[in-house]
Amino acid sequence: MSVAALILREAAHRKLSSALMLGAIVCAVALPVGFLTAGEAAQRETGRLMRDLGYNLRIIPAATDMSAFWRDGYSGETMPEEVTRRFAERGDLSYNHLLALLQRRVLAGDDEILLTGLANEVAPVGKAQASMTFAVAPGTAHAGFEAARALGLAPGDEMDLLGRSLEVAACLPETGTLDDARVYVNLSDAQEMLALPGRVNEVQALECGCDDPAVDTLALLRRELEEIVPEGRVLRMERIAQARERQRRVAAAHFALVLPWVIIACGVWIACLTALNVRQRQSEIGILRALGRDSGHIASLFVGKAVALGLIGALAGFGLGTALAVALGPSAFPITGGAIATEWRLLAQALVAAPLFAAIAGAGPTVAAVAMDPAACLAEREGA
Amino acid sequence: MIHIEGASRVYRRRGRKAVAAIDQVDLRVERGEFVCVRGPSGSGKSTLLLTIGAMLRPSAGRVEVAGEQVYALGARSRAAFRAEKIGFVFQLFHLLPYLDVRANIAAASGRVGGKARDAAVDELLERVGLAGRADHLPAELSAGECQRVAVARALLHRPVLLLADEPTGNLDPRSSSAVESLFGEYRAQGGTILMVSHDRTPFEGVDRTIHLAEGRVASEPGARDT
Incomplete structure (x- = not known):
């Protein structure tokens, strides 16, 4: 049975667990996508508001x-x-x-x-x-x-x-x-x-x-x-000019301060969930190792699932984040909110980042598990 | 087939006294033999079996199986060795819960596929009496049926050594008899069996019985156990 078929069967068997993990990835992607999409509007809004102070x-x-x-x-x-x-x-x-x-x-x-x-x-x-x-x-x-x-x-x-x-x-x-x-x-x-x-x-x-x-x-x-x-x-007109410049810088600095934390928090979120999922399936690694499957095969099984969920989660999360930004943006940004649009570059970034975080996070416990004796992996399940 | 010298496996946990699950065990099993290892719970039977099965590296000693010093092999080669030479029947079956009976049996032949593998799976399904349940998941089977699936999985790739950990421990008499029958057929084809059992219920076809106590070979009567 191919790795893809095994991944599909496992995901289908553990529907709830897989759906929860997928849902978490969707949320973790939707949050920064929505934040960034709305953030573009926030920056435009700041620019417009400052511009409306008049000619300087x-x-x-x-x-x-x-x-x-x-x-x-x-x-x-x-x-x-x-x-x-x-x-x-x-x-x-x-x-x-x-x-x-x-x-x-x-x-x-x-x-x-x-x-x-x-x-x-x-x-x-x-x-x-x-x-x-x-x-x-x-x-x-x-x-x-x-x-x-x-x-x-x-x-x-x-x-x-x-x-x-x-x-x-x-x-x-x-x-x-x-x-x-x-x-x-x-x-x-x-x-x-x-x-x-x-x-x-x-x-x-x-x-x-x-x-x-x-x-x-x-x-x-x-x-x-x-x-x-x-x-x-x-x-x-120094007061207008300085107020405008200061506000633009404050808005940019606020965005620059918050954004990395949002991205890091969501990345860590995805990583923890993936690591937890692999950890919970450690006995499977033991079984597959006992049956003589090599570590490459096992790693592809576990990391493959993480990547697959990361890709699906990135797509769905991008859609959700964009939809939320488009739906809620106009009430938050009355001047430019209507111009909130799909930021396609975020899709590309999400499609790279979410599977990458998931893969790296999944690879750690998988590698650790395949490095153990199969009996030790199985014993953890029996002891659990 | 199996040649062990001075094999020990010591478990050390911080703040606790080291425990030797097996301690200086010497053992020889010849090709075609059916050996039963008996002993009370905690005597080291399963540890010995896992050590021989290339699944648990001993703390000390030498383990040679089918002419290979298995722990001198790299991880990849040892995995290949397990896949090719050894069939393992776990007491708790260890079936993959998301694969049906057919796929669980086939999972043992990671390197072999195609029609020959499918035919071998079909044949084993018939022999273990589970042809009608090939599409069922482990959760839909009884303990006896799960154990028969585990035996079929262990035999699919025609291993030279079958290691079985309490293969009938959870089974009713009828299922036990079915497993015994499968072991007999395997044996008749020249296979070697090392089986662990904690009770003294006789198992058909056993050549000799080894008793373990506190990780050491307590006695090896050599008498037939049937």
């Missing part, structure tokens, strides 16, 4: 009077709109989500508002992501909370601004910032209204995460900016 870089014309800048909230100088194109053509930058703006305080009737021309967000080559802000169609306006209230605007209204008629596409919720006083229009409309064609006075951007705490990221940003936009200067 402001690139303004180098000639800006900084006192006026901080007083007015924008630069009185302008720079060419095409600076965003220069960023977009590069893929090796620490900047992303580039948003060109043209801002001026203007009168709307008796009220002063902050007119903000908004371009579509652009990304450097190979870094395209969903936009962080809304787009404003030409001929329309999005009114900030205070501006809408002061001007009595509601969605669908027509408003006149600097001789231009605009349809109010949206009235924005209160933010508690200067943004409440803005009226957003399309950049081209703002350029036309302010008679500043092809000009912007600010490019906002998001600094990409830097994983190396030793790197002076502000110096790096300034070097890159000097190379691309020599006529600009970069300001980093």
Whole structure:
């Protein structure tokens, strides 16, 4: 009878024991698979939450009077709109989500508002992501909370601004910032209204995460900016940038700390179960040895079963872990949970790791048993 | 067939006095003989049998079986020696619980397969009266039937030496008689038998009886025991 047939007969005979061991391997694989699959979402979620803190870089014309800048909230100088194109053509930058703006305080009737021309967000080559802000169609306006209230605007209204008629596409919720006083229009409309064609006075951007705490990221940003936009200067909103970077690092460190323990614990779990199973079947080793079966045959019988269960357990555990992550992920990660998907690389890793742990664990007691005299193996059963 | 000189097996456990299960045993059994080893429980009978069966290395002494010093062989060669030369009938049968009767008997012929093996299994099933139970698992058999399976398994590969540990100890008279009959047939074909028994019930065909007491050969009357 072949080794495979013997393994099948033994497994079929000890259905409960085999099922329990298989179930344990399934759980031991499902746990890290689910953890890792959901962990990917957790990392994405952290990234999204940090991104939603807003743009953390402001690139303004180098000639800006900084006192006026901080007083007015924008630069009185302008720079060419095409600076965003220069960023977009590069893929090796620490900047992303580039948003060109043209801002001026203007009168709307008796009220002063902050007119903000908004371009579509652009990304450097190979870094395209969903936009962080809304787009404003030409001929329309999005009114900030205070501006809408002061001007009595509601969605669908027509408003006149600097001789231009605009349809109010949206009235924005209160933010508690200067943004409440803005009226957003399309950049081209703002350029036309302010008679500043092809000009912007600010490019906002998001600094990409830097994983190396030793790197002076502000110096790096300034070097890159000097190379691309020599006529600009970069300001980093340190609180946002640091909070973002710190949170990303905390999330990564937490993951790096927990993951090895999860994997080690599950590996040891599989190993203990396999070793216990082999130990419980020691008398069989004695019988087979007494019948003259060599140690290679016996080892293949026991390690073969461990490998087979490891493979089946890896497949089922991967399915279970992924299913749980997909089912439960969205409630834990409302922003990115829906994007939790099958991580196929985990299947490959599980198919290697689970049988390997089981085989190594099974090999130990098997080798120890076949090294004993057959009579000693049998005596352990009789003594048990 | 069997030549033992000064064989001892000492069990040592931490904190306990060493116990010699067999102590300086000398024994010769000629080819074709049927020898019965008797003695009370704990006298070393099973240890002697396991030592001769290449399954329990003696602490001291020389064990030669079928012309081979079995403990001079490597583990693999000793396994091959057991598979080829020795048939062993255990008191507790030691059948594999997940194999049916046919597969349990066939399990002894790890190196031999195919039609010849299947025919030999069928023949043995007929001889032990279990042809109708070939597909049953050991758990579905009586003790007597299990012992007959164990005897059939021990005889399948036509060993030159049959070692039997209390082969009828758990059996009713009818099953005992069946086992005796099988031993007789094996013997008639030139086989050598060394059997262990703790009681004094006569066993048909025994040439001589050796008595063990406290691990030593107490007497070897040499008289026929039938």
